[in-house]
Amino acid sequence: MQDAGTVQVTVSGKNVQVTPALRSHAERKVNKLLKFFDDDRRPMMASVVLSIERGRHTAEITFEIGTLLVRGEGTSDDMYASIDMAVDRIERQVKKFKTRIQKRLQERPKGAVADGAVPPAAEAEETEGETPRVVRVKRFALKPMTVEEAVLQMELLGHDFFVFTNGASGEVNVLYRRKDGNYGLIEPEY
Structure with a gap:
């Protein structure tokens, strides 16, 4: 059972060994996001995936609170800096999100x-010689x-x-x- 006021953090590595210091840094940084959810009692989880590819250190963080998901990624020459960048990106998204929601609720x-x-059916424009295709699943x-x-x-x-x-x-x-x-x-x- 998770304590109120903490995030359940899972840290894993691809092509990198996750040291206790890296794990501690990631957990500490992710838990700082709690300041945005201090009155929220929903379960909070974060997945941190650290990887090194071609000398670039990447941290991918997925932060989940209830049904909401926020993702951030940071890439640099230093894994600690990459973790900081990913958390900063999530923090900016959450701030922007909270501002937008407050504004929308007022308006x-x-x-x-x-x-x-149901939206009206959009008329498809056919370009001669080009057939639209599925580019991502x-x-x-x-x-x-x-x-x-x-x-x-x-x-x-x-x-x-x-x-x-x-x-x-x-x-x-x-x-x-x-x-x-x-x-x-x-x-x-x-």
Whole structure:
């Protein structure tokens, strides 16, 4: 069981041995992110992956609080500096996120998430000789969450859409940002 006020940190290495000093530095730096979540009692976890490739030291940190994910990466000639850079990037994202959420909550009209709203079908422009192709496939685990949590996660990631499992219905939903700045929610019928 995790103590309130701490982050469960997992540190691993690729092509690098994780020394006790590196592990301690990573844990100490990640735990400094708690200042942004001092009133939050949700479980907090962080995965720190340290790697060395072609002489470049990289630290990739994934910080998870409840259903929200924040990622930061730092690369330099020194692993300690790379860890610091990754944590600094996460800190900037969290500050920006909190500011955006506070601003949206102040400006958002009631009912900003449209019920059952589906965007009009976009007309596809066909370029002669060019066939659009899938250039990236992304697989991820869907976590049950509320629509409000999905909005927060989408904002945090800076995406225009977000796929999630609706905790109330257990169904897969798609949340998207509308041109008017509000949100739409797609609830597929099977």
